[in-house]
Amino acid sequence: MWHSSVTSGMAAGAKSCTLTWFSASPNMSATGEIVATTGQSLGRYRIIEQIGAGGMGVVYRARDERLERDVALKLLPAGTLADKVARKRFRQEALALSQLNHPNIATIYDFDSQSGVDFLAMEYIQGTTLDCKLTAGALAEKEVLSFGGQLASGLVAAHERGVVHRDLKPGNLRLTPDGQLKILDFGLAKLLPPEAASAGTETLSQTQHTVAGTLPYMAPEQLLGERVDARTDIYAMGAVLHAMATGRPPFPEEQTSRLADAILRQTPVPVRNLNPRISPQLETIILKCLEKDAENRYQSAKEAGVDLRRAAGAHSGEMLRAAPKRALWYRTLAVLGAVAVTGLLFSLNVGGMRNRLLGGAASPSRITSLAVLPLDNFSHDPEQEFFADGMTEELITELAQVHALRIISRTSAMIYKGTHKPLPEIARELHVDAIVEGSVLRSGDKVRITAQLVEAATDRHLWAKSFDRDLRDVLTLQSDVARNIAHEIQVNVTPQEEARLARSRPVKPAAHEDYLKGLYYWNQFTDQGMKKATEYFQQAIAEDPDYALAYVGLADAYHESANAPPNELMPKAKAAVLKALELDSTLGEAHATLGWIKWVYDWDWPGAELEFRRSIELEPDSGAGMYADYLDAMGRFEEGMRQHKRARESDPISLIGSSNVAYGFYLARQYDRAIEHFKKTLEIDPGFALAHMSLADLYWRKGMYKEYVAELQEGLRLGGYGQQAEGVGRAFRSSGPKGAAIFRLQSLKQQRSQGYVPASSIAAAYLRLGEKDNAVTWLEKAYEERDPELAWARVEPVWDGLRSEPRFVDLMRRMGFSSTLH
Incomplete structure (x- = not known):
């Protein structure tokens, strides 16, 4: 649903996500808004339903009968445009704004008038506004960085055309179901008269003018009625980032005069004082946006976007191309229900390369x-x-x-x-x-x-x-x-390695650029990032059909996507990686990817091991982590621990690697060691959601239900599911462990009704309630969907209560497992 919010934005708790519905008057409401009825036509647009109202007018979903598409139709308040001259000027500027064509900006299609009614036709966007999402509290840093990066990208496109928004706020930012951010009402604060543009928002009346905008997100120069420019939007972006990171604007004062004074004179409370889980890097970005002197802010949205992308890259660095991450990604899906969990929070301040003088010619020690x-x-x-x-x-x-x-x-x-x-x-x-x-x-x-x-x-x-x-x-x-480099340090390079290093062939520059862009978005490890990565890898292949690495990238993007069942994506992934190996059979990472697919999707246990071993032969570090996870899943724990150690040597600062070791202890039924290791992981980064969720499972298994709920709530909050976190807490307080388990089951089933959630997650939730028949029924669904979680079924402790059940025994047999451990 698309709507404009009517809010002063004074405090998160004051926001409402309910729509304001008006009586079906055919012309004008008692408050002066032009309203329409279902089925009424305005020009070529047929009204379908009212979807919201704001200071700039009532909004309807309508059907463009000529182009056969739904649009958002905004009916401007009566008297907004006083005469034909004003109406002509508005049309010219509105059509100029329609030239803003960017994925993160809601497009204006048209402006027209009929029977005294002025209206704008705009892009119809499904989803919710950011202010609605913020009613549940602060967002996880991963989401803040993702939405912030998209906001900056949209601002760059508009500012390059000389368009300043002037009224950025959570109510003007819409979030689509697939995680895309859209900026609404771009430029309307300038086009509309101040009294219309500011209606429904908190403003200050000046001696000679009215300042339009939403006060808590207003830059000091805008508040003072001085000249505004792109840096005014950057301040507002900082205020929006602050709201996402903490759940409140930078200055929460409710009295208008005090709020204005705070914006002009006070320093915002440090973000990390309000939310310690936020990284120092994100806090630095937010505070730089909020500098009172525009000269001290980022001077362009492009600059802010670069820092946001750098922070996002470091933040999600744990979910990159490092081998161990694939197994943990599917473990995360099973725990959170298709939630991309936040990764490493070790990002550091941006800076340049060191300027050092070359040293002397003394012989170095041996370098290995x-x-x-x-x-x-x-x-x-x-x-x-x-x-x-x-x-x-x-x-x-x-x-x-x-x-x-x-x-x-x-x-x-x-x-x-x-x-x-x-x-x-x-x-x-x-x-x-x-x-x-x-x-x-x-x-x-x-x-x-x-x-x-x-x-x-x-x-x-x-x-x-x-x-x-x-x-x-x-x-x-x-x-x-x-x-x-190898020659300089006098390391031994075998003839086979020399041949592989020399195998490089020319590649079309456009294909290589698309490939690197694909890697860039893949490494963001978000649903939207995977979608873009897939598109860029496909473009690279279209430019250069013999580009083997692009096929590997495409395979990885397919099998890491979390928004569709595996049986829809894994065949595409397998076809892509087989093509890569057809073009170049010496790509270690391609063999590692094929091993992963054979393991978690084909359930070809011997074939998977052959691919992992071949990967390690070609590139020693490319498959060690995945091979370790495979060995754990096969119950070969000692071998698995040796491979985990090997993987950690090449990836020592890795939360995923550390968690993989802890998970190996869990699978081996060494629960106390697993708890100890997960706690050590959290000493590195208390904001690592997966470790909290894994501890929750361990505490449930040990009957430590208060600890279970505490860790589950923390993991859900960090994963961006604040409302679920609160709900499970209430359920536990009112109905104990069973109440919490019932709430968790209901939440997962609701999520599955809206998108892909592994069926095994719901099976585990039923088993926690002792409902074995329902658990096995959902495991059968998991079998049909080729749920990767089943690759661990032979040793996963959660299924121990089913190992004597005939239907489960048969399921294990069909997968090539025995139901008992040896």
Whole structure:
């Protein structure tokens, strides 16, 4: 449903998400709003239903009979446009605004008048407004960063056309069911007279004018009636980010005069004082947006967007291409019901590459381990961050083919993006002998990588070199850098490894760029990110049908998508990865992906192990984490722990890796060790939702129900399900553990009615209530959907109560398992 909210925005608790419905008067309501009746036509638009009302008019869903599409029809209040001249000017400016064509801006289609009624036809958007979502309280940081990045992107598009919103607030931001943010009413605060634009919002009357806008989100210069520009919207964006992060605007005063004084003179309470789970990086971004002097704010939405994307990349770094994450992703789906859980919260301040003098020529100690830090983007174009990050990942992948070197994974390396930590300190944290740092500069159809090798113990630069290539030869460039580094540290490179490093072929620049963009959005690890990643990988393949890595990326995007049953996406994933291996059978990551699909979807246990082993042979670190999870699922716990240790060596700063170890203890029925390990994980990051959810399951199993509810609530809140968290708490207080379990079951079934939730999640919820028949019935649904959670069914403790049930025994037999553990 699409509607405009009528709110002063003074406090989150005062907001209402209910629609204001008016009597079916054919012309005008008692309050002066023009209203219409169902079935009435205005021009080519047929009224379907009223969906909301705001200070700028009543809003209807209507049918455009000419173009056969639904639109949102906003009827302007009577008398808004006083005469034909005003109406003509409004039409001209409204049609100019219709040129704003961006995924994060609600499009204006048309402006017209009929029988004295002025109306705007706009894009009809399903979903809810942000202020409605905020009635449940603060959002998880992952959501704040995602919505904030989209908001910045929309503002960039508008500001580049010279359009300032002037009234950004949660009520003007609409969230679609698939997580897309749309900015509503762009530019209308300028087009409408102040008394109309400000109706329904809190304003201040000045001596000579009225300031239009919503006071809690209004910049100081706007409040004072001074000239506004794009930086005014940036302040409002900061206020919106503050509301998402804390559940309230920066200044919560309810009295207008006090609120105005606070905006002009007071410093906002630090965000982390109100919500300790918010990272220092996000807090810094919000406070910079909220600077009272516009000169001290971000000077463009593009700058703010870059910092938001960097924070999001570090925040979700745990859910990147690192091997262990795939298993935990499906564990997360099973626990949260298709919720993408927040990842690592270790992001650091943005900064440039160190300016160091080259060291002496002293012989270095033997180097057997390396970390490649994120390459700096020297193009000075924030839109090229994806290119620099992608080049970093490709260089890590190239070096990882050398078995004699231990290379730190992208997951751990990207934590240091923009950090100012001394290199020896970084090396100690990652347990490596040397660091590679550098920069990437893209100019036209040329690209330059400058790399420097630094000895960790002494911080001495051992080697530095620049590499220039045409974009078409960018893959060869990566191989050249990797070979030069290996030669410099005198590490043994086998003939087979040398051949793989030299196998690079030319790639079309447009295809490579689309591939890197696909990686960029894949690494965001959100539903919307996976959707965009899929589109970019498909574009890369269309540009260059023989680009093997693009097929691997497409396969990974398909099997990581959480918005559809696996039997819809996994066949596409398998087809893509098989094509990649047809083009290049030496891609270790392709074998790892195929092993994953054979394991969790085909249930081809021997075939999966062969692929994992082949992956590790080709690229030692590409499949170790997934192979460890596979071994745990097969009940081979000692072997699994050895592989977990191996995976952790290349990914030492990994919450997912740490949680995988804890989960292995859980599967082995070593519950106390599992609890201990999950707690250690939370010492690193208390905001890691998956660890809280896993602890909840462990506490239930041990009969520690108060602890169970506390951890479940915390995990749900961090996962963006604040209302569920409150509900399960109320259910526990009123009806004990059973009440909480019933509420959890109902919540999961409701979520499944709105989108994909693994059937195994609902089966587990029924079993918690002792309803074995219903549990097995839902496990049969999981079997039909090829639910990946069933890949752990042989050893998963939650199913222990079913192992003697005939239907469950038969299910295990059909999957190629025995129902008992050996």
